Amino acid sequence: MHNILEAHTISKKFGEFTALNQVSIEVPKGSIFGLLGPNGAGKTTLIRIINQITMPDSGHVILDGEPLKNHHIKDIGYLPEERGLYKSMKVGEQALYLAQLKGLSKAEAKKRLHYWFDRLEIGDWWNKKIQELSKGMAQKIQFVVTVLHEPKLLIFDEPFSGFDPINANLIKDEILRLRDNGSTVIFSTHRMESVEELCDHIALINKSNKILDGKLTEVKRQFKSNAYEIGVKTANIKALHQDLTDKFEVSPAQFKTIDEQLKLNVKLGRNDNSNDLLRYLTTQGEVSHFVELLPSTNDIFIKAIQNNS
């Protein structure tokens, strides 16, 4: 697959402080790419370098096959975490101005704005000032302004902050639709459940270094612990519990059942086979539950950071 964005060995220092150290990422075209990391890891610096707000000390960025140049500004839509709009400017005027800065003609910008405003049902805000709107309303405007010029690459830094669940869903659907229409999305957030839901690629940055990247499914495979959640209806719960405790690493599991039964998380050893376990369990009683435990993005995040430090 063709990469829309490649950052090669990017380093950036602010005085003595190293913000990025030889970080490389590859963002496949048409993907939703999760850029993750704890606070202060260097995500924002990397995003600013991609947006040509900050210049890297070394390394280079390739956008859609070309070295990053000034004219690529119109190919990128950026919703920063520290965002806002001119408080005393009217919504319409402001959106037009920002769209024109991204290279749209006034007429074209107006046409597209009306389309988007109708779509999100915010048409009657056109002549309101930003200071008259609520935070969520302003966020909607901000989202429209970010995507209006239909860029190849969209960068969202915490796009859902400030939205209620309904509007967050609305924006999520819009992001997915944009991806389906051919845009690529870089998505930076601390909400792991939305990474789980949306991203197909991730990169994890910690303390200025990239410590992990790849397809989300690959990463999960890498981090899976060969553990299973089991439920067995048996006459002698105690004996089976003892038996399994002797053979494997086990911990109590929580899930809902009607009958009383043994519920455990069983972690298999490196050479164990899940079929063997299942076979054994069926001899002990009626198996009601047998699920492979996949690591959540949250687990991966915490584990990777802990391993790194």
Place this chain on the structure above:
Amino acid sequence: MNHLPLIIKREYLTKVKNKAFIVMTIISPIVLIALIATVAYLSQISSNKVRTIAILDESGLIKNAFKDTETTKYKFLTNIDLEAAKVLVKAQGEYGLLHIEKSIDVNYLENHVKFYSEDSPSLSVVSGLESKVEKSLTDVKLVQVGVDLDKIESAKIDVSIIQENFSGEKTSKVESIIKLAFGGAAGYLLFMFIIIYGNMIMRSVIEEKTSRVIEVIISSVKPMQLMLGKIIGTSLAGITQIIIWIILGGVLTALVGFVFGIDMNQTPQQQVIQQSIFDQQLNGQIETVFAGFYHLPLTNLIIAFVLFFIAGYLLYSSMYAAIGAAVDNETDTQQFVFPILMPLVLSVYIGFFTVIEDPHGTVSTIFSFIPLTSPVVMLMRIPFGVPIWQQLLSLLLLIGSFLLTVWFAAKIYRVGILMYGKKPTYKELIKWIKY
């Protein structure tokens, strides 16, 4: 992509459409004119009031000294004694009574002239009376010691020095005043412009930071372009404001004058000034005034004004923009604004004290080369004739340091607009330049 025109347009329109700006633009000349009109009107009323001063001259020495004017009438009382005169004057509600005792000894009279009034008389009235009595009594004394008054009159000499420079052009006192007015106005205008609109630029940068819109903007445009757009847009708004003030001021002055019949140019103060100019024997020298204008290096003045004004203004306003970028809110600006105000204030002081005293002296010359003070000081010097090479050198230095400052300011601006939280120190600002 060049977004400069777009940014300038936005900055300009936001400033011009701002309510506070509109109110300031329209209200200030109205308030100012109303104030002047009120003062002029009131002083006209008071000066229109005719006061009558009664004079009881028992010595008979000062008859000819008092001539009625528009505002003061003199009434000589005869055949009446002092006490009766006092009662009479008070009963008739007149301003006061001047009493000269019956004596022919001028030296005695010197200290025995009295003025009676209900309220204590104004200083100008007393000194007016004093000078008149003095003149009469001096004349009397001169005659007493045998001097012919006519001879004195004809012997009086009035000297008016004709000034001419070495290349033979005539100059005059009037011309010096005109030069001073030109230079002073130019320098002061620049000073005010920098302070008012420099601050406006600074506030506009801070606004972008506090509203957090800045990162969205600079993902589309270069910070340098944004900074220049801001400076130019705000300056155009400033020029618009000043033009409106001039037009509105002119119209209002004419209107007020027409409606209320007040001749603004004839307030008592101005009459006094005009009077004193006449006293200096400058009367009938209107052509000198025109010659004064004519002798001003007008072409030079206009070109230099435009160049020094623009370069000086840009120099200072880029510093204001950098300060705005460095801080988070207006209260933090003090510490940084102070050091750039210092040279500005200094240049105005030098302009109004040193340049007036000695336009081509060492101090004036040196400060008209130092970039931070040169715009104001040089603008004030130029009407007095500054060699072209000096102007060029000064301008070159100014433009050079302007470019350097813009470069530094842009660096601070670029880093500062993305920094939130604590107020930076000077050390940190220097570090930013290296980023």
